[in-house]
Amino acid sequence: MLRVVHLGLGEIGKGTIEVLLAQRSALKLVGVVDVNPALAGRNLRDIMKGRARNIPYLKVAASLHDVLRHTKADVATMTTGSRTADVRDTVEELIAAGIHVVSTCEELSFPQLRAAKIAAALDRQARRAGVAVLGTGVNPGFAMDAFALACTAPCREVRGIHILRSLDARHRREQLQKKVGAGMTVAAVNALIRKHAIGHVGLGESIAMIAAGLGWKLRTICERFEPVVAAESVSSEFFDVQPGQVCGLAMTAVGFVARKPKITLHLTMALGADTYDEVRIDGDPPLVVRTTTGFPGDSSTVGILVNCARLMPTLEPGVRTMLDVLRLRSLGV
Amino acid sequence: MLRVVHLGLGEIGKGTIEVLLAQRSALKLVGVVDVNPALAGRNLRDIMKGRARNIPYLKVAASLHDVLRHTKADVATMTTGSRTADVRDTVEELIAAGIHVVSTCEELSFPQLRAAKIAAALDRQARRAGVAVLGTGVNPGFAMDAFALACTAPCREVRGIHILRSLDARHRREQLQKKVGAGMTVAAVNALIRKHAIGHVGLGESIAMIAAGLGWKLRTICERFEPVVAAESVSSEFFDVQPGQVCGLAMTAVGFVARKPKITLHLTMALGADTYDEVRIDGDPPLVVRTTTGFPGDSSTVGILVNCARLMPTLEPGVRTMLDVLRLRSLGV
Numbered sequence: 122m123l124r125v126v127h128l129g130l131g132e133i134g135k136g137t138i139e140v141l142l143a144q145r146s147a148l149k150l151v152g153v154v155d156v157n158p159a160l161a162g163r164n165l166r167d168i169m170k171g172r173a174r175n176i177p178y179l180k181v182a183a184s185l186h187d188v189l190r191h192t193k194a195d196v197a198t199m200t201t202g203s204r205t206a207d208v209r210d211t212v213e214e215l216i217a218a219g220i221h222v223v224s225t226c227e228e229l230s231f232p233q234l235r236a237a238k239i240a241a242a243l244d245r246q247a248r249r250a251g252v253a254v255l256g257t258g259v260n261p262g263f264a265m266d267a268f269a270l271a272c273t274a275p276c277r278e279v280r281g282i283h284i285l286r287s288l289d290a291r292h293r294r295e296q297l298q299k300k301v302g303a304g305m306t307v308a309a310v311n312a313l314i315r316k317h318a319i320g321h322v323g324l325g326e327s328i329a330m331i332a333a334g335l336g337w338k339l340r341t342i343c344e345r346f347e348p349v350v351a352a353e354s355v356s357s358e359f360f361d362v363q364p365g366q367v368c369g370l371a372m373t374a375v376g377f378v379a380r381k382p383k384i385t386l387h388l389t390m391a392l393g394a395d396t397y398d399e400v401r402i403d404g405d406p407p408l409v410v411r412t413t414t415g416f417p418g419d420s421s422t423v424g425i426l427v428n429c430a431r432l433m434p435t436l437e438p439g440v441r442t443m444l445d446v447l448r449l450r451s452l453g454v
Numbered sequence: 455m456l457r458v459v460h461l462g463l464g465e466i467g468k469g470t471i472e473v474l475l476a477q478r479s480a481l482k483l484v485g486v487v488d489v490n491p492a493l494a495g496r497n498l499r500d501i502m503k504g505r506a507r508n509i510p511y512l513k514v515a516a517s518l519h520d521v522l523r524h525t526k527a528d529v530a531t532m533t534t535g536s537r538t539a540d541v542r543d544t545v546e547e548l549i550a551a552g553i554h555v556v557s558t559c560e561e562l563s564f565p566q567l568r569a570a571k572i573a574a575a576l577d578r579q580a581r582r583a584g585v586a587v588l589g590t591g592v593n594p595g596f597a598m599d600a601f602a603l604a605c606t607a608p609c610r611e612v613r614g615i616h617i618l619r620s621l622d623a624r625h626r627r628e629q630l631q632k633k634v635g636a637g638m639t640v641a642a643v644n645a646l647i648r649k650h651a652i653g654h655v656g657l658g659e660s661i662a663m664i665a666a667g668l669g670w671k672l673r674t675i676c677e678r679f680e681p682v683v684a685a686e687s688v689s690s691e692f693f694d695v696q697p698g699q700v701c702g703l704a705m706t707a708v709g710f711v712a713r714k715p716k717i718t719l720h721l722t723m724a725l726g727a728d729t730y731d732e733v734r735i736d737g738d739p740p741l742v743v744r745t746t747t748g749f750p751g752d753s754s755t756v757g758i759l760v761n762c763a764r765l766m767p768t769l770e771p772g773v774r775t776m777l778d779v780l781r782l783r784s785l786g787v
Contacts, residue, residue: 140610143787259608271604271780272745274761275592275754277473406750406757412605412743420739421608424784428607431785447604449779451757452764454476 125430126152126188126220128211129200130160130168130181132294133225136423137198138165142173147431152188153181185211189218196433198426199224203322205236209243212254216246221433222254225422229256230266231326231333231442244440253436257429257443259421260286261323265386266330267443268416269400276404276451279335280383283401284327286415287389290369291357293418301390302348302367303360310348310367320346321388324374328384334444336452337378344374349391357392368392404451458763459485459521459553461544462533463493463501463514465627466558469756470531471498475506480764485521486514518544522551529766531759532557536655538569542576545587549579554766555587558759562589563599564659564666564775577773586769590762590776592754593619594656598719599663600776601749602733609737609784612668613716616734617660619748620722623702624690626751634723635681635700636693643681643700653679654721657707661717667777669785670711677707682724690725701725737784 125141125148127134134155141150153165160168161183166176182188197215202208205228212229215222232240247254256262265284273279290298302310302319313319325342332339351368354361362368369391376384389395396415402408429446436445458474458481460467467488474483486498493501494516499509515521530548535541538561545562548555565573580587589595598617606612623631635643635652646652658675665672684701687694695701702724709717729748735741762779769778 143610144785146787147785263607267782268604268607271601274596274601274780275749275757277476277753277757277760406753407747408745408749409747410743410745412741414740414742416608416741417739420610424608424610424739425782427610428782428784432781435781443782446782447607447780448765448768449600449758449761449776451761452477452480454479 122149123147123196123431123434124149124151124194125196125198126154126192126194127198128154128185130155130157131200132296133419133422134200135169135172136419137200137426138169139173140423140427141198142176144427150177150179151194152192153179154185154188155181156183185214194220196221196223196430198430199226203227205229205232205239209239212243213246216243216250216252216254219250219252221252223426223429223433224256225258225426226256227258227261227323227326230258230261230323231330232256232440234326234329240440248439251438253433253438253441255429255433255436255441257425259416259418259425261326262443263421263425264398264416265388266327267447270331270334270450271447272400272408272410273402273404273451274449276402276406276408278453279402279404279451281403282331282383283385283403285387285399287395287397288415288418289392289394289396290390291392295359297418298357298359298392301369303369303392304362305367307348307350307367314346320370321372321390324372324386324388327386328374328376330442330444331384332376332378334450337383340377340379342374342376344372346370346372349389355393360392362392369394455482456480456529456764456767457482457484457527458529458531459487459525459527460531461487461518463488464533465629466752466755467533468502468505469752470533470759471502472506473756473760474531475509477760483510483512484527485525486512487518487521488514489516518547527553529554529556529763531763532559536560538562538565538572542572545576546579549576549583549585549587552583552585554585556759556762556766557589558591558755559589560594560656560659563591563594563656564663565589565773567659567662573773581772584771586766586771586774588762588766588769588774590758592749592751592758594659595776596754596758597731597749598721599660600780603664603667603783604780605733605741605743606735606737606784607782609735609739609741611786612735612737612784614736615664616718618720618732620728620730621748621751622725622727622729623723624725628692630751631690631692631725634702636702636725637695638700640681640683640700647679653703653705654723657705657719657721660719661707661709663775663777664717665709665711667783670716673710673712675707675709677705679703679705682722688726693725695725702727
């Protein structure tokens with residue numbers, strides 16, 4: 122039985138709590154933290170009403186410190202920030218308390234890319250404390266990196282890898298629909314793209330993870346985000362998009378090894394888009410793997426997070442990545 | 455640089471040597487063993503002529519003992535027997551010499567199923583010697599077990615798993631075409647099926663691995679093999695099959711948990727059959743993952759074998775399975 126403390130009560134956080142409670146034969150939720158004053162101090166039963174059965178009586182703590190004062194935990198699940206720098210203090214506090222950390226923080230899925238110094242510091246602390254720290258989720262963390270790498274296992278050589286993910290944002294949470302520009306004008310979205318203020322975080326992390334996994338020395342990563350313009354009107358619970366307005370984003374990221382574009386990621390998140398995941402491996406043998414269902418966004422992130430939580434005590438101490446969890450891939454010539 | 459000794463010079467063995475030699479920046483082939491008197495003593499260059507460049511001068515040894523007398527190795531790749539009992543002595547000799555073992559022996563992919571005592575003995579020896587022993591390959595070892603389990607990673611719950619693998623045996627090696635009854639009469643194949651003398655070895659291992667991976671207690675495994683009868687004439691390099699003759703086998707294996715059929719494997723190997731792999735997960739979320747290329751048989755086995763060889767020193771000592779290599783999966787409620 123693993124004792125779990127959970128941090129973050131946004132939509133993904135509430136989904137995580139649902140799954141943690143459903144797996145109570147293996148996991149015991151012993152604490153919940155959210156810094157939001159509208160949540161702190163409230164009873165978890167109120168917040169999760171209708172979403173789970175037999176919700177334990179737990180008061181949402183305003184800080185991790187409040188929980189750790191009187192509670193011991195083995196693993197922390199974190200669904201808070203997207204940037205390593207933003208989650209650093211909390212991760213350090215958890216490490217110091219001897220608690221494994223698994224987080225949906227996008228940058229933490231491969232923190233060596235954008236926060237190498239913080240990653241090195243966390244790694245030293247985690248090794249010393251004998252705990253593992255892992256960033257994961259469906260994307261980054263699985264669909265466009267670790268899963269694609271597992272698909273290369275049969276290959277004696279990989280020359281290039283091309284990953285496509287497309288999802289119909291209509292059925293996703295409002296925050297995600299907003300994040301992809303639904304209902305905005307093309308000019309407004311283009312302005313946000315130029316300011317790097319819109320779009321998915323994590324394509325660079327996925328490329329860096331793939332390159333590291335295949336033993337490739339990455340020279341550079343290029344990203345290009347473009348609005349997807351609605352040809353017909355398309356609606357969701359939250360947005361009514363008229364023809365000519367933006368219904369989502371098409372994002373491409375390319376990883377160059379030497380001067381060659383070896384890793385290409387295409388991610389489309391738009392209202393009304395097809396939903397699928399596809400991995401195309403230019404290798405020996407060449408392979409095409411496709412999920413006709415797609416790996417559904419939020420629910421897959423929650424599933425992967427909790428499935429990883431159960432693995433955490435078996436990982437080597439330190440800052441780990443999904444390369445340590447799905448270990449087999451082509452290492453090439 | 456890992457020093458590799460290879461055992462077995464059948465078709466899969468020769469393919470393995472090709473890949474080992476192609477990866478010489480990471481692997482060094484230091485010895486080759488085959489007990490076949492037609493091969494022992496011959497120069498590897500003769501045997502591999504036209505299949506690889508810069509083949510090292512190595513005399514094929516008639517026994518492992520001959521190699522180990524004057525050569526040190528880190529990892530052994532084995533493509534010899536299909537039964538754990540048949541490879542046991544060799545594996546023990548390798549363990550005693552402190553050499554990690556990765557083998558295509560089908561039963562060894564999950565030796566707890568049919569050779570639990572031998573598996574336990576090998577595990578003790580391997581732990582004591584600080585080496586890992588792993589059975590792998592495309593099937594069993596990947597397509598119908600470890601890969602399918604990796605596909606469950608996003609699932610908060612798995613209720614059932616259905617795996618289909620179909621391959622056109624026309625382009626496979628003669629031995630495999632023979633193994634599936636190509637060109638025989640229905641009566642002859644049915645007689646062999648009744649004697650368990652024909653068909654793929656490993657469906658039971660795959661089911662046992664999946665059950666162990668998902669934390670399910672397997673009650674029983676049922677297998678049913680049937681001849682696939684050619685409707686039209688179909689030919690390969692080795693066989694001309696007339697209408698009404700057998701062109702291959704359709705094999706179904708079902709794993710029961712309590713009284714429920716929770717794991718179903720369908721494997722079709724026949725001349726002219728479609729080639730694909732498909733994993734259908736009845737879970738939350740439900741998922742369908744399909745390789746339109748299939749994971750090609752022999753070349754995938756060789757690729758997985760050598761990719762695993764490079765991982766061996768990082769595995770925990772003992773008898774390992776692919777569950778230790780692709781570690782993430784749904785652990786359910």
